[in-house]
Structure formats: structure tokens, C-alpha cells
Amino acid sequence: MMDVPNKLNLPSYKEQAPDVKARLDELKQQPVVIEVEKLVKEFPTEEGVRRILDQVSFNVHKREFMSIIGPSGCGKSTVIRMMACLEDITDGVILVDGSPVSEPGADRGMVFQKYTLFPWLTVMKNVMFGLEISGKSKFDAEREALQWLDIVGLEPYADLYPAQLSGGMQQRVAIARALANKPKVLLMDEPFGALDAQTRAKMQAYLLQIWEKIDITIIFITHDLDEAVYLSDRVLVLEANPGRVRELVEIPVSHPRSPDQFLSPEFLTTKIHLEELIHPSAEESQDEFEVVKMAATGVG
Amino acid sequence: MSTQEKWFRFGKNLSPKRQRGLTVASFMLPLILWSAISYVPFIWHPEVRISEVGDTIYFDVDDRIDIETFQLENQNMVEAGSVPMVGERVNPVYFPAPHEVTKALYSAFVTEPRRDGEPWFHESVAHSVRVVFWGFILSSIFGVPVGILCGVFNTFSKLTEPFVEFFRYFPAPVFGALAVAILGINDAPKVAIIFIGTFFQQVLVIANTTRTVDFSLVEAAQTLGAKPGRLLFKVVIPSVLPKLYMDMRILLGWAWTYLIVAEVVGTSTGISWFINQQAKYRMFENVYAAILVLGFIGLGTDMILGAIGRQLFAWEDGRRSAFSRLFRKTKPVAAEA
Ligand SMILES: Nc1ncnc2c1ncn2[C@@H]1O[C@H](COP(=O)(O)OP(=O)(O)O)[C@@H](O)[C@H]1O
Numbered sequence: 026m027m028d029v030p031n032k033l034n035l036p037s038y039k040e041q042a043p044d045v046k047a048r049l050d051e052l053k054q055q056p057v058v059i060e061v062e063k064l065v066k067e068f069p070t071e072e073g074v075r076r077i078l079d080q081v082s083f084n085v086h087k088r089e090f091m092s093i094i095g096p097s098g099c100g101k102s103t104v105i106r107m108m109a110c111l112e113d114i115t116d117g118v119i120l121v122d123g124s125p126v127s128e129p130g131a132d133r134g135m136v137f138q139k140y141t142l143f144p145w146l147t148v149m150k151n152v153m154f155g156l157e158i159s160g161k162s163k164f165d166a167e168r169e170a171l172q173w174l175d176i177v178g179l180e181p182y183a184d185l186y187p188a189q190l191s192g193g194m195q196q197r198v199a200i201a202r203a204l205a206n207k208p209k210v211l212l213m214d215e216p217f218g219a220l221d222a223q224t225r226a227k228m229q230a231y232l233l234q235i236w237e238k239i240d241i242t243i244i245f246i247t248h249d250l251d252e253a254v255y256l257s258d259r260v261l262v263l264e265a266n267p268g269r270v271r272e273l274v275e276i277p278v279s280h281p282r283s284p285d286q287f288l289s290p291e292f293l294t295t296k297i298h299l300e301e302l303i304h305p306s307a308e309e310s311q312d313e314f315e316v317v318k319m320a321a322t323g324v325g
Numbered sequence: 326m327s328t329q330e331k332w333f334r335f336g337k338n339l340s341p342k343r344q345r346g347l348t349v350a351s352f353m354l355p356l357i358l359w360s361a362i363s364y365v366p367f368i369w370h371p372e373v374r375i376s377e378v379g380d381t382i383y384f385d386v387d388d389r390i391d392i393e394t395f396q397l398e399n400q401n402m403v404e405a406g407s408v409p410m411v412g413e414r415v416n417p418v419y420f421p422a423p424h425e426v427t428k429a430l431y432s433a434f435v436t437e438p439r440r441d442g443e444p445w446f447h448e449s450v451a452h453s454v455r456v457v458f459w460g461f462i463l464s465s466i467f468g469v470p471v472g473i474l475c476g477v478f479n480t481f482s483k484l485t486e487p488f489v490e491f492f493r494y495f496p497a498p499v500f501g502a503l504a505v506a507i508l509g510i511n512d513a514p515k516v517a518i519i520f521i522g523t524f525f526q527q528v529l530v531i532a533n534t535t536r537t538v539d540f541s542l543v544e545a546a547q548t549l550g551a552k553p554g555r556l557l558f559k560v561v562i563p564s565v566l567p568k569l570y571m572d573m574r575i576l577l578g579w580a581w582t583y584l585i586v587a588e589v590v591g592t593s594t595g596i597s598w599f600i601n602q603q604a605k606y607r608m609f610e611n612v613y614a615a616i617l618v619l620g621f622i623g624l625g626t627d628m629i630l631g632a633i634g635r636q637l638f639a640w641e642d643g644r645r646s647a648f649s650r651l652f653r654k655t656k657p658v659a660a661e662a
């Protein structure tokens with residue numbers, strides 16, 4: 026693995042073309058939307074308190090697309106759920122537009138890996154859910170919901186129930202539902218993880234289109250490195266046990282993105298670098314360790 | 326069909342045709358068994374109904390006696406040179422034949438009460454339905470909200486459920502005497518028995534069902550800005566409503582089972598009174614008719630509620646309900662990627 030870059034004679038992932046560099050510099054000039062400071066998460070377990078996240082800090086700028094990757098179980102979901110205030114913060118602080126968050130709110134929209142459309146509401150009513158909470162009249166809510174459904178290309182399906190839609194369509198409605206609230210940030214926890222490869226590729230293209238069309242900051246969790254490189258401006262790499270920031274990688278791939286870039290040198294070199302950071306071998310030994318521990322305690 | 330469909334396939338449904346066939350059979354088999362025992366003499370028919378007494382001084386016409394007694398008596402009489410009895414083999418009086426019960430299903434309704442002031446059969450039935458109805462409604466008015474709150478808020482659950490759990494082990498009938506002492510001898514203590522029998526189970530069942538809510542839906546709603554009140558009424562309740570509805574159907578069945586207890590509390594009333602009365606007169610076909618009426622009311626109510634439920638919760642399998650189809654037309658669209 027280590028000598029692949031040499032054979033291919035790839036550039037370093039740190040080399041940025043002028044347009045990419047300009048873009049990233051401009052991004053870093055943008056105001057900080059999310060500021061995560063020394064975030065700590067501990068869960069009580071039978072053997073005492075277990076620290077899942079340790080002193081995690083990073084900033085997300087306005088209009089940025091940031092992905093978070095890391096070995097499974099390193100606390101990616103925990104971080105994003107803490108941003109949405111679905112988990113309590115043990116220590117540290119999360120600031121959105123400068124003020125600390127303490128409870129869930131419409132300013133941080135979320136799309137989950139699990140399909141979470143309300144099955145008793147039509148597609149349209151699902152998208153209207155947040156709009157009605159914000160006090161919009163039924164008329165306005167309907168009109169805006171239709172606009173959002175149009176953006177994700179599902180306007181003709183407005184009157185159907187979620188059970189009538191495919192997984193990919195459901196996730197598109199979920200994205201429309203979250204975006205309709207005009208959140209400051211869209212949190213996505215492996216939103217395409219349950220989709221087949223083909224649908225997944227389509228959804229990635231859709232998401233990029235939407236992101237380019239509207240003014241939105243996205244934090245996106247994935248375990249698919251191609252997906253991370255393809256979609257992101259920057260990728261936050263976490264390490265496990267406890268979860269710490271390993272590196273914040275700037276993606277040297279130019280915009281607009283297209284699937285042709287998957288085999289470009291800068292794409293490949295970045296992907297290889299991310300792969301090294303995640304250390305799949307270390308993850309395996311961790312899994313073995315868990316199995317041994319379970320066997321020793323007689324569980325499972 | 327080229328290949329024969331198998332009857333036993335693990336966890337798989339049979340074809341609709343077979344399912345319908347089996348449903349019919351589940352009613353036909355007991356009916357066939359009952360008919361066979363009623364109409365085929367050698368299967369059971371342990372008694373003889375006397376049609377001509379002959380010279381016997383012990384029995385009258387229409388008496389039913391054991392077949393052994395009948396044979397012994399006739400043997401004695403033949404030996405003594407007297408005229409033997411004549412009779413036909415019958416089942417005991419408490420085992421009427423299907424046609425007798427069928428006839429009673431009609432005649433019970435049109436037979437005048439034996440004594441003045443006693444209720445007609447349909448009045449007894451209505452009385453029973455009323456007692457169950459009020460008991461169940463009152464129980465639900467309190468039990469459903471309490472159950473839902475227990476399911477949602479741990480504080481509520483820990484405060485009420487341990488006691489409810491304990492209380493539900495008191496059999497409702499033990500409160501009969503108490504209920505009469507407190508509430509008098511009219512319908513109030515009967516309604517109270519149904520209430521006690523239903524309420525405590527209801528709280529626990531509804532609480533448990535509420536706890537099965539898919540919590541990721543609640544979280545999704547929270548990230549859309551929903552606060553606790555809206556989470557409860559717009560997410561938790563709608564999401565578990567089909568299951569709550571199913572619970573209510575089952576609980577209504579339980580409420581019915583307490584009816585017979587409730588109706589003998591204080592003064593005997595309703596269908597139980599009718600059944601006891603008819604058993605006293607040895608009109609067993611009326612007893613069975615009354616029992617069947619209970620069954621028909623129970624099954625009928627449940628089937629109607631089931632049909633309504635399938636329309637109300639059509640969204641569960643992505644159907645549009647018949648109600649909403651009345652109001653708007655849908656564009657038929659095929660699902661894609
Ligand atoms: N409610 C909880 N109680 C105890 N441990 C938890 C809880 N939620 C998550 N964890 C643990 O925290 C770690 C990180 O979980 P998670 O954030 O889901 O990881 P990831 O999304 O990166 O795969 C895992 O080891 C998991 O077992």
C-alpha cells in the first residue's frame with residue numbers, strides 16, 4: 026500500500042492547484058458557523074466511565090462542505106448528535122454563529138442514515154412539518170414545501186406516502202424536509218449508507234447540485250473515502266479510543282466536481298492519504314480486542 | 326398453478342383462496358362436530374326420551390332417562406308381562422342440536438318474558454352492551470392518557486406503574502361487594518367492575534406500546550424544531566396510533582370477559598341474568614343462543630373496528646385510505662430510483 030504512490034508517481038495531497046488554493050483560502054476567510062471547542066463525551070459503562078470523545082476541536086466555515094471520517098466506533102455519530110443536541114455534552118462547548126447550543130433546534134437540520142420520514146404523513150406534509158412549527162401559514166408552508174420538493178426533483182410525488190417511495194427518494198425528501206427550515210447547518214450522518222452503489226452515486230450528484238444551488242453549510246459523516254473526497258472541501262479525520270482529531274485534510278480537487286475526477290492524481294493521492302490516516306489494520310486489531318474481551322467476560 | 330402449493334411453509338402466508346377456505350373451515354369444523362353428535366345417534370345419545378309410557382308407573386311422557394335405566398325397566402316390564410315403554414335416543418337436555426339453537430336465536434327475541442316486569446331478551450342484551458360500553462369508555466378516558474404519559478415520561482412511569490402493577494393482581498370480582506356498598510345496587514357497581522378490570526391493564530399495555538415508538542422519528546422531529554407538546558401529539562401518538570388502536574380492540578375483549586362477573590354483582594342483570602333464568606327453566610337452547618349472541622356482538626364489533634382501522638392506518642403499507650380517496654384524486658405515479 027505504502028509504495029503505490031511512488032509507483033504512480035502521485036503528487037502530495039498537500040499540493041494545491043491555484044484555483045483550489047484560492048477557493049480554500051476564500052472559504053477560510055468566511056465566518057465560522059460552527060465552532061467545536063474541546064468537546065468531551067463520556068458514557069457510563071459497567072466498568073466505569075468510558076471516554077468516547079476527547080478534546081475534539083474544529084471549525085466549520087460558512088458554505089463549507091466538511092466530511093467527518095474515522096474508524097467505526099470512533100465517535101463520528103456522537104459528535105454530530107451532540108451538535109444537534111441529541112446527546113448531552115460532557116464537557117466543552119459547541120457554538121453556532123457564536124452562541125452555545127443547549128437544545129435541539131431547527132437551525133441545525135439533520136438527515137439520518139435510518140429513514141426517518143413520518144410514515145403517516147404524505148411527502149408534502151413531511152416537508153411542511155418544520156415549516157408549520159415555525160409558524161408559517163398553511164398556504165405558505167405548502168408553497169415552500171413544493172419548491173423544496175422541486176429542488177430535490179420529487180414534486181410529482183408530493184401526495185404519496187413514504188412507504189411508496191424507494192430508499193433514495195425517501196432520503197431526498199428527508200433532505201428537502203431539513204432544508205425547508207433554512208438551517209444554518211445541515212448535519213448528515215451517513216445519509217446514503219443504506220443505499221445501493223448506483224443510487225448512492227446519484228444521490229451524491231444530487232447533493233452537490235443542491236449544495237451549489239443554495240446557501241448551506243454541510244457536515245457529512247461517511248465511511249466511504251471516495252464519497253468524502255468527492256463531496257468535501259475539507260475532511261476531518263478522527264481516531265478511535267478515545268476519539269480525537271487526527272487531521273483536518275484540505276481536499277485539493279477542483280470545483281465543480283464530477284465523477285471523472287475519481288481517477289485524477291489529486292483525488293487518488295488524497296484518498297490514499299486518508300486511508301493511511303484511518304489505519305484499517307489498527308481497526309481490525311481493535312475489533313479482535315473487543316471479541317477477546319467479550320469472550321473473557323462470557324458475553325455473547 | 327403448475328406445482329401443488331404446500332400447506333406448511335415456515336412463516337409464509339398461504340394464497341388468499343386457501344386463507345379464506347381455512348377461515349370458513351375454522352367455523353365449519355366445530356359446527357360439523359356439533360351436528361354429528363346431535364344427529365348421528367350412535368356417537369353419543371346417552372338418554373332416551375319417552376314417547377309412550379306403556380305400563381310403567383315411574384316415568385312420564387317426555388321424561389329423559391339413562392339408556393341403561395330404560396332398558397332395565399323395559400326388561401323388568403317384559404318379564405312381568407306389562408307393556409314396555411317406547412322412546413327415542415336423545416342427547417341430554419343441556420346439549421341441544423344446532424337447529425334448536427338456531428331457532429332459539431330467533432325465538433328468544435320474540436318470546437315474552439315469563440313474568441311481568443322482567444326484561445325481554447333484547448333488553449337484556451342492550452343492558453349488557455351498555456354496562457360494557459360505559460365501563461370501557463370510562464376506563465379509556467383515564468387509562469389511555471395515563472398510559473401514554475407513562476410511556477413518554479419516566480417520572481410518570483416510575484410514579485404510577487409499580488402500584489398499577491400491584492393493583493392489577495387483585496381480581497376485579499373481589500371489589501364486587503365493596504362496589505355495591507359504595508355505589509348502590511344499580512348499574513354503577515357493574516360499570517365499576519368493568520372499569521377496575523380494564524383500567525389497570527390498560528395503563529400498562531398503553532404505556533408499553535407508547536414506549537415502542539421509533540425514537541429516531543422523535544429525534545428527527547426535534548431537529549425540525551418540535552418541542553415536547555408537539556412531539557407528543559404530532560409524532561409519538563400518530564406513530565403508535567395503529568398499535569394503540571389494536572390494543573384497544575384487545576382490551577375491549579377483556580372488558581367483555583368481566584361482564585359476566587359485573588352482571589352478578591348486586592342484582593343480576595343483562596345477558597347473565599337471562600342465561601341463569603333460562604338454565605333454571607332448563608331451556609338450554611336459549612342459554613346457547615344467548616352465549617352465541619355475546620360472541621356475535623364481540624366478533625362483530627371487532628371486525629367493524631378492524632375494518633375502520635385498516636382505513637385509518639392505510640399509510641402503514643403506503644395505501645391511501647378509502648376516506649381520503651373520497652376527497653381527492655391521486656395522480657398514479659410509478660416509483661423510481
Ligand atoms: N448511549 C451510549 N451508551 C454507551 N456507549 C455509547 C452510546 N452511544 C454510543 N456509544 C459508544 O460510543 C462509541 C462511538 O459511537 P458512535 O459515535 O456511534 O461511533 P461511529 O458513528 O463513529 O461509528 C461506540 O463505541 C459506542 O459503543
Ligand SMILES: [Mg+2]
Nearest residue numbers: 101102103214
Ligand atoms: Mg455512526
